[in-house]
Amino acid sequence: MRGLFGNDWNWIVAGLVSAVLLIGLSFLTHFPFLVSVVIAALVFAGLVFVLAPRQLFEGLDLSSIGGSRVAFARELLAQAQPAADRLAATARTIPDKDMAAKVKNLSDIAADVITRVEAKPESAPAVRRFLTYYLPQAAEVSEGYAALANRRAPSQARLTNVGAVITKLQDAFVHYADSLADSELGTLDVDLRLIQESLKEDIGR
Template identity: 85%
Template sequence: MRGLFGNDWNWIVAGLVSAALLVGLSTLTHFPFLISAAISVLVFAGLIFVLAPRALFEGLDLSTLSGSRVAFARELLAQAQPAADRLAAAASSIADKDMKAKVKNLSDIAADVISKVEAKPESAPSVRRFLTYYVPQAAEVAEGYATLANRRAPSQQRLGNVGTVITKLQDAFVHYSDSLADSELGTLDVDLRLIQESLKEDIGR
């Protein structure tokens, strides 16, 4: 049943809050225990839903989209999201400001691409390699850098090598982000040409 309404985290938080509320109501305000318990149960149930993670494609009208495309996008995002979360966590654990900023930039681009694919599932094929390869690999490399940097005597050569890869990954991330933006433009160039031809016919310029 827990899997239907989120992950462990929302249940733990809801349990702690409702338990604290029960203790507070019954001891500090001297509410009858049964009333305090009933209020706590209602708060617990409400928090389960409020804190539950948002489902993929929530709010999107899936009836207008191809089922196979949605399934494909869902599969890609299910692989990419945990890696993107790891990438964000790695960024927060890196002390070096320059490297932290670079990893944070990778994390921001990954989150942006994932958000755009969720909003437009049919764009998933254009960033398949990005989601299934580059995001997980970037998380792996960023975590490796954080682990190396936290050693008492880290190898500067190894840190430099990892840092070089992270810098190059930024180029790959920007490339795929831009390619997704290009795919969203669709037939813009054709539309512009047709509009220009129509304007020339109608107003002579």
């Protein structure tokens, strides 16, 4: 059922809960079997929808955005999300608190960029390199650091080298997050100038 009202997990969970409910109603509370089946079926249908994962661009009016732009953003986000999830998971496995915080910061920035692109698909080209290169590379490097750090006798020299790369990656992440914000504010200066000209014309100020 993958792709129809979510992935397989919402169907599996809904089926298990409904089966348990059917057994409980029929044999423990002695509900009429037919009534129990109807109740279990309604619960199953409800859980399938409730547990279905949110879809990309859900709630957005995509009619004003070109189909190619939406498809491009969808492809980028589909590639980027697993790397962002890996970053978040890796941050929890790093014993050094300072480095764990840095990886967590990378994860937070990645999540913010992904959220912004999802809210405004046409902004995807501005962060294409971030989503397709820096984000997966950051996940790879962070996982490498975690693997080194969790050894019984980790090499401090290697940890220092990998940690330095993670620190530099923070600069790249901030750069792309800010460039995305700048692209969203691209018309602000023009809007302000037009407002000022209108105010000067209308009220002399």
